[in-house]
Amino acid sequence: MHSNRKVRRVIRSNNRPWFRLLAGGAVLGLALTACGSEDDGGDGGGGGGDNNADSPSSDAAASLTNDECAANATSADAFVAGGILPLTGTLAYLGPPEIAGVGLAVSDINAAGGVNGADACHKILDSGDANDLSVARRSARQLAGEDPSVVVGAASSSVSLGFVDTLTEAKITQISPANTAAELTGYSDFYFRTAPEDSVQGSALGSLIAQDGHQRLAFLVFNDAYGTGLRDFVQESYEAAGGQVVYGGKGDGQEFPPGQTTFSAEVTSALNANPDAIVILAFDETAGIVPELAAQGFDVANVYMSDGNTSDWGEEFDPGTLEGAKGTIPGADASDDFKTQVSSWHEQFEGEALSDFSYAAESYDATILAALAAAKGGANDSQTVQQNVLAVSGATEGQECTSYAECLELIEAGEEIRYTGPSGIGPLNENHDPSSAFIGIYQFNADNAPELVDSVEGVSGE
Secondary structure, X not given: OOOOOOOOOOOOOOOOOOXXXXXXXXXXXXXXXXXXXXXXXXXXXXXOOOOOOOOOOHHXXXXXXXXXXXXXXXXXXXXXXXXXXOOOOOOHHHHHHHHHHHHHHHHHHHHOOOEXXXXXXXXXXXXXXXOOOHHHHHHXXXXXXXXXXXXXXXXXXXXXXXXXXXXXXOOOOEEEOOOXXXXXXXXXXXXXXXXXXXXXXXXXXXHHHHHOOOOEEEEEEEOOHHHHHHHHHHHHHHHHOOOEEEEOOOOOOOOEOOOOOOOHHHHXXXXXXXXXXXXXXXXXXXXXXXXXXXXXXXXXXHEEEOOOOOOOOOXXXXXXXXXXXXXXXXXXXXXXXXXXXXXXXHHHHHOOOOOOOXXXXXXXXXXXXXXXXHHHHOOXXXXXXHHHHHHHHHHOOXXXXXXXXXXXXXXXXXXXXXXXXXXXXXXXXXXXXXXXXXXXXXXXXXXXXXEEEEEXXXXXXX
16 A cells, blocks of 8 residues: 655754655754464554665565464463454554564564563454543453563553553553554553654654645644644644644644544634644544545645544545545554565465555564563563563664564573664663654555655654
8 A cells, every 4th residue: 555655855844953854865864852373363654764674584474373372371381462452443444454563573483483482472452442441441451460471552542541550550561553642651661662752743744734835724633642642743843834723723622522423513613714734633533524624625635644544545535535635654664575474464364465554563563572572581571571671672772683583692692682673663762662763754646545755754852
């Protein structure tokens, strides 16, 4: 779905430089303050950017395994990669790439001999939606009672906020492949993420809108930690570049509730403010907003989205509906080799190839980082993982390595390492966020599918 075509265009703020745009060889300096082995069945960035890290080996792709956890598996006898990921709900489209990322990582870990002499396995439970946190909380209680090595998830920041305390109290390491809310920065000693927090994506999106020449901006945003948090950073960046927010801005009280399905009143109010661009920060609600904008005469080519809705809308909208609209997705555009392998894993064990790769690389890296942390610490329990995740991510300035097998060899030789995987993130910082990460900029084609056109690399605040 995602094209590798690049437009060599520099995004600059009129006020202060925030990003490093990678276009060909040009770099502009900028700073910015998600166990048994089976042959079938399953337990069911990502975004834009350049990433030169090696992908998992082609040998692993030839012998993929689906290593589901036995019912009684714990970290005492296996490396248990639990997951709380969207199998149902408005973010269910993110489930397949995230599940495949975890599954492929476990397969690669076992191909390299496992962790501390034990096999790795995965157990994925449902995260549900933020409007019914009972699903995620039930999954968190279940996994906390089963002594996993790590829990990968959730996709939604609001969902993670609904159960992170349960895992922290149980001293279970949680690594989200997709949470971006600033509220989760430094939240817990046991919470980490392989997706950048919202200031990185928000600044990229705000700068993009300003660079495109828009002077009056409206927000249609749902009242959710993800939506309002990201809105605030987009607004800050856009206003710093000289733009004016005319509807839906911070403190205006014009957000709509998650799950709303009709938007005539909101769209009318936004258009009455005479914006020349509109940012939609929502999930499935986007399916009701876009047609309403078109029906009321707004040029949808001037719509901007983010990772919550920058996805393939070909089945929901008539051809050409979104053509020209833009969106952002955090994460590096992983190599074709990685995409082939993660899609092959999903096709072999879940029955269909992937059509979207959002957060597949981040889920893969979350699992690999946890396994390397266990290997460095010499034990598969979650407290050992927690104590070593920063180090294996590169916080101790170790030797760079790009696969579990390569990194494990260095660890066994007594070396400090810096794992650099397909997500392209920098070492985790003291707040447990990626110190740097790529943001992909996409433009929708006539089939209502986003194609990668640019990438920026932002550096997270410490």
